[in-house]
Each structure stands twice: as structure tokens, then as C-alpha cells.
Amino acid sequence: MSTPAKPPLDTVAHATGTPEQPQPWAELGLKEDEYTRIREILGRRPTGAELAMYSVMWSEHCSYKSSKVHLKQFGEKAPHSDAMLVGIGENAGVVDIGEGWAVTFKVESHNHPSYVEPYQGAATGVGGIVRDILAMGARPVAVMDSLRFGAADHPDTKRVLPGVVAGIGGYGNCLGLPNIGGETVFDPCYQGNPLVNALCIGVMRHEDIHLAKAAGSGNKVILYGARTGGDGIGGASILASETFDDAKPSKRPSVQVGDPFQEKLLIECTLEIFRENLVTGIQDFGAAGLSCATSELASNGSGGMRVDLDDVPLRDSTLTPEEILMSESQERMCAVVEPDKVDRFLAICEKWDVIATVIGEVTDGDRLEIYYHGEQIVDVPPRSVAHDGPTLNRPLARPGWQDELQADTPDRLERPASAELTRLTLLQLVGSPDQGDKSWITDQYDRYVLGNTVLASPEDSGMIRIDEASGLGVALSLDGNGRYAKLDPYTGAQLALAESYRNVAATGAKPLAVTDCLNFGSPEDPAVMWQFSEACRGLADACQVLGTPVTGGNVSLYNQTGDTAINPTPVVGVLGVIDDVERRTPVAFRTEGSLVYLLGDTRDEFGGSAWAQLAHGHLGGLPPQVDLERERLLAEVLIAGSRDGMIDSAHDLSAGGLAQALVESCLGGGIGARVVVPDTIAAFTFLFSESAGRAIVSVPRSEEVRFTDMCRARSLPAARIGVVDGDALDIQGQFAVSLEELREASASAVKF
Amino acid sequence: MTARVGVVTFPGSLDDGDARRAVRLAGGEPVALWHRDTDLHQVDAVVLPGGFSYGDYLRCGAIARFSPIMENIIAGAREGMPVLGICNGFQILCESHLLPGALTRNDHLHFVCRDQKLRIENAGTAWTSDYEAGQEITVPLKNGEGGYVADERTLDELEAEGRVVARYLELNPNGSRRDIAGISNAAGNVVGLMPHPEHAVEPLTGPTTEGLGFFTSILKRLVTAR
């Protein structure tokens, strides 16, 4: 590679003297008015380095410029919760779970990079979210992943899925973080826009919470972790602001490659540094690298900051200062350390073979100043970079097709006319990629490491033990349904929350807090913006009713090819707490003779259902109704059932309805069930409707009276529908399917 | 007083905490050893835990084998100190030539995490005496490079000398020659094992508690030896 002659260094002095020099603001993704504003803020034209910083930090990805006005509601409408220790706005929220313990958790997308390079894209997605959690002062203890791909039989899915799964496994396994759950969904709408959302959860004592701020003039700024290379330069702005259909290969940003081993060292080293109380502020390097970390640290603190780029350890000595500032090299962190603690800090880094360098210090001014070769190349108010990015009130409009879509109800779809056809429908459902056994994926993830995994895939939620002595633990579920959200984004977002909430309660944990990842198409399309605003409103309203505040999350826009956006896909993670993990409730039927109860009401609801999709390729009508008070009640009963030992198993009902839930509980335990269809409802509706607010539980005979009394006292509909027994799922008077046949159908559904 | 069992932490070790927990639950005193340590802190036995030491770059275990602490462990093992290598630890033992053969990429090329059925073939080693020969146990298995290979002569020798300690049952998860899950050295004090007994020591978090036997075996041995 021949390097072209480098242009002279664009210093602050040079920029002041050359106001007319043309600048590539448009190529960097800035709009003209944004560029004008930067000039106003600075009172001159920006230097190249400043332009680079503003362009990445003001990009959609970093500034949330299209989404901010809608996300505000999560704070404004947040229900009061004593459990919130740190709210929205930090790297991740922190929730009190009792006994002096706190947890922090967050889900983040890495969609576009995972399409370009599935393995590295997904791997670095895990790496990024883990560093976010670490930066809060927590030890990361588990990960989850929510994945969406194009049709399972599409050739590109065979490229993307195995790479994504291997990348998530490769990175997470190597960090020693158990993968405790997630979801995998296939739909042609994700063909060119797969969704890879990764979640991490971390644990700390209350007193260990750390925040990203730089305070105390004279304190040192230390960059530690990997050397800085040319990875993903421009990635933050270009990746988040363009679709790929017009991307020439040369326009694709260079891919970031992860080094999970380096990250593992970074984790252990950082935790040791926390234990000795050596930092006053800490920030991970995510998108926009050094630009982001320094401006955010300085902006959140009281003073200014001075950084010397010459001190940044480089992997590639040809990098320009602009590139150093924009590089997204992985596995780096930035800490603010009091001068007398620097030696100890560096010694711990040395112990872990982690490169650490003092690159600057906190000043008593109010500017972020960056020097290179002794010359000042950046002199900006840090807030203007990190927090005062543009805010857009993008036009939004309910799409013209929405009414038509909702009017095309599933009522017109032909239902199986005989018991035998119903049986075939069941097998088709069980053997579909969305509903089938995901072990081909989840067997590539270590679920045992750390020795605290109480529940993992295929349970309703993952559960980990936090305190070995007391049995205190947490449960987490991650759910979304883009088909429901397409039919009605407001309700769809609420259904995602309701499902996740229900999944957590089904294992016996009390839902406490929420994280979300909002995956949508282009914000420049008013229809997409409408979907987005509706989803936010729906989620914020529902969180208020359920008493579970949103603690943090992530937005991914521009998930579209040409004019076609993905289904609006809000993915919601719910965190719950359980006093004693010994009391957890599994999905699997366990005891012959236990009674199967269906909790909740079943209506004829097939809009957006798995059946409508599978049997007819249909998406239309309205999604199932949401009744949040009912969800709360159901959760109370499920939690009480677990706490008081009244139930053997519990499984929430979602896609595929009762039929799918029964199959999973049977296969999980290797025991069948005999089920009676109540005479008030058609067998087909009973089996496949996707009404929300429902779960099945198995109740030991000895507990039946106590359990039904409880349901009655709380006015929760509970219908005894069968008994755990035999080696088939026997829908009496209709059909029976052997477990063997079910297992075969399910096991062959997801194989790549 | 109970026996002191050292568990080495290399950079990239992951199951070191689990191994220490298993030693504790078996009644022993776990001692954390650091890869740069130049002495063994008077431990009576050593566990090399699972994980990705040094990122498993180059080859699994290849870099860890040259850690400062390995010098003492190799010398100790040659003099009869009991050493158990689990997964990455097994790979390190092979790279150190304390055990013959090598572990190669799984034949299906994927990382695999599953509950694996095993048969304990040799209940005479320092780490398996609490089992019955022929006993079947289920413990987690998780690896990307767990296929055991050695030349035919070595394999025959291992079989003939009863040095195949555990064998995969029902399904060979990684293409190991002769379904080998674990082997020992000739003296029986050094055992390498691909599956993870330390993840099967509590009913709450493991598929069974059938992994505990490896740790109770060694504690009994050490306490009687005193």
C-alpha cells in the first residue's frame, strides 16, 4: 500500500486562519445545517479532527437524533420504583435486588455489522455490551441474544446464521459468560437486515456503582486495553446512516475484529481496579471510540480535559489524528484516576498483561482539548459534542396501508376441517423454524460456566444465582414480535413487554425493570417514524401500568432495503428477582398425575399468529388484545405458586398458543399429557389462538385445592384442562401425537 | 486438616472458580494459584481448569504450557503429585507431554455444550477411585477442540494399560478416537478429561452431581496418604 502524501496538520490555529477551506462534512454524513451549527458553536470552521468527532457523535447511532424526542417518555412516564439506583442515561441502568446487591443489564443491537461479516459483527456486538456493563462497576455474569434472520431456507440465511451464532458463542464462551437465553425468529422481512441484539447482565454491591464522568482537575486520563488500529473508521456514522443497497464494496467500512481474550483480561483487570477503588470515572469505548469516550467523560464531569493523541498506543502507525479519534478498535476502556493512584492502576494492568497509558488529564477549564505532535487540533465544549447533538422532530404519518392491513383479518383463512388436519397443523407448527427446537444454536453456547446458571434455554427465562449463601437470584427474558408490531405498533410493543414479563414470572421471579432494543426501518420514512413513535408510546404506557421502569436500551434504525423496511421490531428484556433460586419453576412437566391448568382467557385471536403465517402466509388483522392488569394478576399467581410450592411447572403461552406450550412442557420432561377441550370453545381456537395473558401450570394433586382457591380469591380464570401422563400429547376426542413424533418434528426444524 | 488442592488461573481461564467450588463442596481446601507463581504454595494436588488460556490462540493450551507455574507442575507431576486437567487443562497436559496425544478440532467444527454420558473405565486413578469401574455418569461437556487423537500404537498402549479413564457413551461429541473422553499417565496421578465434572456438583446448577466423585476421590487419597 502506498500512502499518499499527508496533508498538513489541520490545527485549531490553521482552521481559524482558513475559514473558507472546503470540508467534507457531507461525506461524513453531516447535514448542512448541522455543519453550520458546528461553526457557530466553535466560532470558526472546525478542524478536521473536530469535524470527525462531531460527525460521529452527531450521527444517528450516537446522538439518537431521530429517536430522542420519543425516548423521553421512558423517563417521563417511568413508574416510581424503589429498586432504581441509576436510571436511564448512563451506560446502563442499575437495579437494587436486595441484600446489598445490585444488577445492571442492557440490550444492544449489532445488526448492520452482522450482515456484512456475521461472525465478527455478532462477536463484537457481545463484546460491546459486555464493556457497557463492566463500565458500570459490575462483574458481567451472563449474556443473552435475540436474533432475527430471513427465511430459514434462503441461501443467505445459511451464510448469516451460522456465522452470527458462532460469533456470539465464540466471543461469549471465551469470556466465560453463560448464555442463558434469547430468541431466534425467521421472516423474509429480515432478509437483507438481520437483527442481532445482545444483552448482558452484571452484578455488583451497591457501593461499587461507577459512573462515566471525569472530575477533579489534575486527575489522569488512562487509556487501557487494546492498541488502536484502523477498525471501523467512520463506521459509527456511515453504518448507522446508510442502507446497504447502494453500498459499493469500497464504501463498506472496514470491519472490526474482536479479541475476546483481550476483553477477558480487560474484565478481570477492571474488576481488580474497582476492588481497590482506583477510579473516579470510567467509560468503555463503543461506537465513535476515543471521540465518544473523552467527550462523554468530560461532558459528564465538572471540568475540561486535555488529551495527547501521541500517547495513544497504535497498532498501525500510519493512522491520522482524525482516524485515531474515530477508530472503533475493540477492547479498550478509558479511566479517570487520581494522580497518586496511577502507579497502582498501571501495576494491575501490568499484572493482567493489559497495555495502559496516561493520555491526558482533567483540567479546570471547560474545554476538551486534544493535541497531536504538540499542536492543538481540537478545542471544543465537550457537551456540544456529547450531549447537544441535533434533535429532530421527524415527520410521522400513519401509513396508508395500515387500515387495509388491519381490515384483512384472519377470519377469512380456512381452518383445519378435521381432527387429522388439526393434528397435521400441530406437527407443522412444532416443526417450523420459529417454533422448533433451537438446540443447534444454543448447544454452541456455554451455559454452565461460572456455575450459577439455574435456568437457561429452553426455559421461559434464564435464571442465575447471585448469592450462593442466600440463594438470591435474577431471571431475564428477551422477547419481541415484529408481526404483531406491524399490525399495530402500539399494541405490538406492549405485547413484547407482556410476553417478557410473563416469561419472567413463569419461572417464579418478580419482574422489576426493563431494557429494550428498538429495531426499525428508516426514520426518514414518516410511516416508519410513526411505527417508532407508537411503539415507544406503547412501551412507556405499559411499563407504567406494570410498574417496571425502562432502565436503558438501544435504537437501531435504517434496517431496510430500498424502500422496504423490516417489520417494526421492539425487543424487550425484563429483569426479575427471586429470593431463593431453589424455588424456580421450570417449563417441563415433571410428575405423572399432576394436573394441567390453563390460566387466563382464550379468545379467537389469530391476527399475526404463527398459524396464519405457516398455514396461509398471512399477516393481517389485529394482534391479540393486551390486558396489562391481567398480566399483573397472572404474574402474582405464578410467583405465589412458585414461592408456596403449589406448582410443578409453568409455561407462558405465546406464538403457537396452547398447542406449542403443551408440546414444549411435554418434550422438556419427557412425559405426555391428556388434555380435554372445554365444550365452550372450538378445538382449533383452544389449541392455536395466541391470546395474551395466559400460561399453563402443572399442579400436584395434593396442591390442587390450595391452588384453585388462590386463583379464585384473586379472580384469575383457571381451567383444569388435563393431566400429565403417558408418552403422547393426547387431545382427547381429537387426536394424539407421540412424544417421539413431536421430538422428531421439533428437532429437525433448525439445522444449518 | 483437609487437603489443599491448587487451581491454576491462567489468563483466559474460565472454570477456575467452578473448580475451586467443586473442591470446597467435596470438603477440600481450594487454593488459587496464579500462572506466574514460581512455587506451588504447598498444595497437595493441582487442577488445571477449563477455559481459553491465552485465548487458545495458536493451539489450545500451547501458550499456557510455557507459563512459569507449569515448570513446577510438570516437575511435581513427574514425581507423583496428582494433577487433573479439565478441558483446556487436558489440552495443556498434552501440550506439556505429561499425557500422550493431542486434542483437535471437533469433527463437526462447532463448539458444543451438552450433557454428556460417560463411562468411568478406570476407577484406579488418583482422581477416580470414588467411582466403580464401569459406572455411568452424566456431566456437562463443552468444547470446540475436544477430539482426542494419538497414533494407533499409543491408543493400543493406553487401552492395554487401562489408561483410558473415561469414554463417551451414546454419542461421540467431537470425533475422539475410540470415544476417549479422558486418559491418565502410566502412574495414574495425572488425568486429563474433556468433560467438566466441576459443573456437575450441585443439583441446582448441574445436570447431576455425578462429577463430584473426581474431587472426593482425590481428597480421600490425600487424607489417607497423610
Next chain:
Amino acid sequence: MARVVVDVMLKPEILDPQGQAVQRALPRLGFEGITDVRQGKRFELELDGPADEAALARIREAAETFLANTVIEDFTVRVES
């Protein structure tokens, strides 16, 4: 019957954690004087025909689409004598 070798290396600008791990380990083992290590893959392909231009063109295509991930890797194809 001919043997064709395809060497696949990470592009120079892409992080090579494996090569770096080897490089860091070498001095500790007493091997000094090595300033950089890159680790890549080597494929040895046995052809049932001659390694003529047509065959090499096909192998180059296979390397481009399959053996190498050209988003992050470069490759070279050569006949081994």
C-alpha cells in the same frame, strides 16, 4: 494430478489476535528478534487434472467466494512443484 496451495491471510489493517499472541509469547520462550507475526490459513488442494489456467481460474474463484472471507482476508493461489 497437481497440488495447488491457497494461502489466506488477514488483510494488513485487520487485527490479528492470534498472530499477536504468538508474537508476545516468542520472547518469553527465548526467541528474540521477531518484530511481527501474522497467522493465516494454508489450504492444499489436490487436483485430479493438471493445474492449467482453467483449473487455476476456478480455484481462484473458489478462494474468492469460499476459502477466503474477502471482507477481512486476502489470498494467493499458486501451484506447488
Next chain:
Amino acid sequence: MARVVVDVMLKPEILDPQGQAVQRALPRLGFEGITDVRQGKRFELELDGPADEAALARIREAAETFLANTVIEDFTVRVES
């Protein structure tokens, strides 16, 4: 400044699942006529001095003890021009 290449391949008698997977996939992708594929590793070492006999002897030793596991792998060392 010289570059030395170390190629490490599994011994012929050792099963090579990666090479086999490649071999199986090639015909499916339309590449016929390849009768065997072996996959190995290629290390590119940059020396800060010349690649003289002394340097090569040291690298051969590094390959023997470290870069290759000679229980299952063979290696070759050569100077790249």
C-alpha cells in the same frame, strides 16, 4: 529485515475435519475435480535482522517446540523473497 514463513500442516495420518468440510463443500458450490483438501496454518514472521542460517535455526526450533505440535503436525520453514 526479512520475512520467514512457517507452514504447519496436520500429519497425513491425522484426520483433518476442516479440510474435509472444505472438500465436501466444493462440489456443492460447483467446483469439481478436487480430490483432496488439507487445511493448515501459515505463519509470517518478520525478523529485525537477516534470515541467515543462525536465524533460521532459531526459527526451526521455535516451530518444533511451539508453533507446531509435532505429535500431530509437520512444519516447513522458508524465507520469503
